[in-house]
Amino acid sequence: MSFLRKMMGGSQQSQSPEQSEPAATTGATAEEVFIAPKANDNFYFWTRPGTSTEERKLVQKLDLAILTFCCLTFFTKDLDRNNINNAFVSGMKEDLGLYGNELNWMTTWFQIGYIVGQIPSQILLTKISPRWYLPAAEFLWAFFVLFLYKCENAQQIYALRFCVGFIEAASWPGLHFMGTPQIGTWYRNHEINKRAGIFTASGIAATMFSGYIQAGIYTTIDGHLGLRGWRWLFIIDFLITCPMVVIGLIIIPNPLYEKGTWWMTERERQMCIKRLETDHRQPLGRFDRSLFKRVLGRWHFWILCTWFSLMYFVYQAPTTSTMALWLKAEKYSVPDVNNLPTVYSAISIVFMIVSGAYNDWRGSQVESVILICMTQIISESMLVAWNLGKPAHFFAFYIAGTIQSLFPIIVSWTHRVCSSDAEERAIVIGALNSIGLAQGTWWNQVFVPTVEAPRFYRGYRAGLAASLALSAWLPVAMWFTRRQERKEKAEAIHGEVVENSGHDTEDGKASIEKRGAAANLTEQDKANEVGIVM
Template sequence: MSLRDVESKSVKHTVTTPSESEDGDQPPRRLPLGKRILGTVWDSLDKSPEERKLIAKLDWWILSYVCVAYFIKYLDQTNVSNAYVSGMKEDLNLHGNDLNYLTTYWTIGYIIGNLPSQIILTKVRPSIWLPTLEIIWSILVIGMSGAKNVTTIYTLRFFTGLLEASAYPGIMSLLGSWYTPAELGKRSCIFQASSSAAQMFSGYLQAALYKGMNGRNGLSAWQWLFIFDGIIGIPIALYGYWAVPDSPSNTRSRWLTPEERELSIERMKTAGRAPPGKLTARTFLDVGRTWAAWLFSLLFIAHVCGIRIYSYFNVWLKSTHRWSVEQVNLIPTAGYGAQIVFTLSYAWVSDALQMRWPVVIFAATIALIGTIILSVWPAENIPAMMTGWILTFLETGAGALIIAWINEICAYSTEHRILIIGLVETMSFTFNAWVPLLAYNTSQSPHFTVGYKLAAMFFALEIVLTLVIAYVAKRWNLKEQYLKREASRRAQGEQRESSNGIYDTYP
C-alpha cells in the first residue's frame, strides 16, 4: 500500500473529533448517520478494513499492557490502606497521622519524579523506560513486607512513588501518540478504569489473605499483600518491553507492518498531532507562557485533592464497629465497581458529544453532592452515609478526560503535550502531599469536619475551572498561537541569515 493510498483511506474515513469541535482547528466533516452511530458504539467500526485492523492491533498490544501495568501500579500505590486496617497498624504501632504520612512520603517521591520522567521520555524510548521502572518498584514493594518499623515503610514508599511517577503521565502521553481524538476518550477512560479495578481487587485480595494466609510462615496478612502485589508486577513489566511501540515516527515494534506504520503516521498527521521534535530551553519557556499549563494545573489540583476523600471510606467503616475486617476490605469495592461503570460511561458520552468539558462538569457535580452529604454528617443514617461515600467515588473518571483534553488541545507539539501533562501531575500531587494532612488528620477520624467541606470546595472549583478552560480554548487557540510564534521565529532567523550574507559579501 502506498502512502497516497494510506492518506486517501485515512481522510475518507475521518470523523468529527472532540479537538476539532472544541478547538475550532478544522470545520467538522460528518459521515452518514449509520457510520456515526457505529463510530459512537466503537470508534473503529466506521473505518476502512486496514484502519480497523491497525486499531485492533493497537488496542491489543498497547491497551493490554497499559491497563494491566496501571492495575499493578495502583495496587502498589494504594495497598497501604488495606494493609493499615488488616493488622499493619497494630504490628508496627502506627498512630496519629501515620496513615497520612504513608501517603505523603509516596506523594513526595511522585512529585520529584514526575516532570523529570516526562523529560527523559523525550530522550529515552518509552518501551525501555516504563517497563524498567516498573520492575524496580515491584522489588521495593516486596521489600515492604519485611519492614520492622514505620520508618522503613516511609523510605520504601518514597522511592516507590519516585519510580511510579513515570506511569500515569507516561502512559497518557503514549496513548496520545497513537490514538486520534475520536478514539482517545474511550482508551483514556478504559485505562483509568484499571485503577478502580485494582482497588477492587486489592480489597478482595486482602480479605482473602486475611482469611487464608494470616500467620502462615510467620507472616501477617498485610505482609503477604505486599509480597503478592510486588511479584505479579514483574512479568507484566517484561511484557511491556515487547508491547510498547514508542511513537509512530520512530517505532521499532515488530508487531506493526511497514504499511501500518505509514498509516499510523498519516492518522496522527490528519488529527493534527505533531511528531516528536527537539526539546530545548525555549520549549520550556514556551510551555510556561501557555494558559494550558496553568489552567489545567489548577483544574487537576482540584480534581486530585477532591477525590482523595474516598480513600477514607474504609476508615469510617472500621470506626463504626459494625463490620468485620474482611467486610471493611470488601464493602468499598462497591464504590470502585460503580467507579468503573461511570468512568466508561463518561468515555462513550464524551466521544458521542465530541466534547470533554460537559462530562467533567457532570462528574464533579455528582461527587459534590456526596461531599455535601458527608459534610452534613448524618452519622445514624447509615444508608445516607453510604450514599455520600459512594457518590465521591464517581468523579475519578473525569481525570482521564482532562488529560485527553490536554492531549487534544496541545496536539500541535509532542514536547508541549508531554511537558504540560508532567507539569499538571506534578502540581496536583504537590498539593496532594500537604492538603490531606490538614484536611484529614487521622486523630479526628472518621468525622473530618474540615476535610469533607474542603472536598466539596475542590469539586465546586473543578466545575468553575472547567467552564473557564472551555471558554479560553475557544478564545485563544494554542495551535494558532504556536504556528504564529514559530513563523515569526523562522522569519527572524531568515532575516539574520540574509543580513549576515550581505555583510559577508560586502567588499
C-alpha cells in the first residue's frame, strides 16, 4: 500500500507559489490551500488558467484514480453490450436458428433487467460501502456474462441478459451520483464536460474493440476447443472483467463527505470539499418526503428527461448494430462486418473529447448540441432516401456517431443546473438514464425490428422526426436555464440565499464579488477555519 500511496502522491503536500503566509492551523490543513478564480479567457484543454500547482496535482490524482476506474469499468460494460450484436452477425444467428426478432429481445431483456435493478441497487449503495459493493457487482456481472457462451437457445440468452442488466444497474448510477467515485461529486463545473466525455468515450471505445476482438477471434481461434468464435467472445469478456474487481477494491474512494481514503490526505479531502463549495455544490443529505415536491415541482426533471428521451429515440438507428446488419445483407465478410462499424465509434470518441474540452472552455454546450442535431438530421434524411449508393450509406452511418456525444452533454448540463440540491441532482440524473432507456426500449421494438433490416423503413423515418424534435427542444432547455441564471444573479446581487439549483457562471461570480466588504470578510473567516484561501 505504501508503494501505491507514493505513486498516487498521497505523501506529498505541495504548496502553491501564490501562497503568501501559512495559516495558523494544525493537522491536515496546516498549510493554506489556494483555489484560484478564473485568470483569463484563453483556450485551455485540461487545466483552467489560474489553477494553483497544489490544486492541479490534486486533480491529477483524482484523474488517476477516479477517472481511470470509471473508464475501465464502463469499457467492460459496453464491451458486453456490443458483443451480443457482434456475436449475432458472426455465427450466433445461424448456429441457434435466430431468424426472427430475437436480437431485439436480447436487447430488451437486458434493458428490463437494467431498469428493474436500479432502485434495489440504489438502496444497497446506501447500506453497503461502495468500495465493497461495486467490486462485488463487477464479479457477479462477469459470472453471468461468462455463461452466455454455454447458451443453446434464445430463451437461455434472454434469462442471462436479464441478469446481466440487473447487476449492471449498479454501475452507471454508482459511478455517477451515489457517493462513489463519480464525476459529478469530485469535479468542478468547468472540469465536468471533458471528463464526462472521456468517461462515455471509454464505453464507445469498447464498441470498437468489440468489433476488432470478434474479427480477430473469427480469423484465429474460431473452432478452437470445439467452440465457435462468437462463444469465445463472452469468455474473453469474463477474463477482461476479472481484474476490475481487484482494481476496484484498491482505488474506489470512500464517500467524500463521510470518510477519508488511503490514497488521499485529509488536507486534500478538505480541499475537494472547498472546491465543490466554490461551485455551490451540496453533498447528499437525507431523502425525505420533501424531495418529491422539489423534484417534480421544478423544471429540471421534466425538461431534461424529455430531452434525454428524445436523444434515445434518435440513438436507436442508425447505430453500429444497424450498420452491421446492412453490411451483412450486402454480403461483406465477417471481419468487415465487425470492423467497418468501428469508424462510427471512432468519430463518436473524437467528437466527444473535442466537444468536451471546447464546452469546458466556453462554459456552454449550445454550439456542440446544434452541430450534433445538424449531423443527425442529415444522416437520417440520407437513410430515409436510401437509394443513394454505398458511399452515401457509409457517410450517413458514420456521421450519425455524433449523437453519442449528447449523453455526457446532457448529464453535465444536469450537474450544473441542479448543483445546489444534491438529492434532486441524484434523482434527476438517475431518472435520465432510467426513463430514457425505457423509452428507447419500446422505440427499438416498434421502429427498429430486426426483421426489417437492413433498410428499417419505419425506423429511419421515425429517427428523422425525432432528430427534428431534438433540435426544437434545445431552445426550450436554453430558455429555462437562462431564466434560472437571471434569477440567481438577481438573488446574488441582493445578497439573498439561492434555494434553487445553482448554475455556475462567470457573470454570477462577478455579481457575488460585488457584495459588501463585510460579506467578503465573513466568507474569508469561514475559509480560514479549514485553512483554505478563497
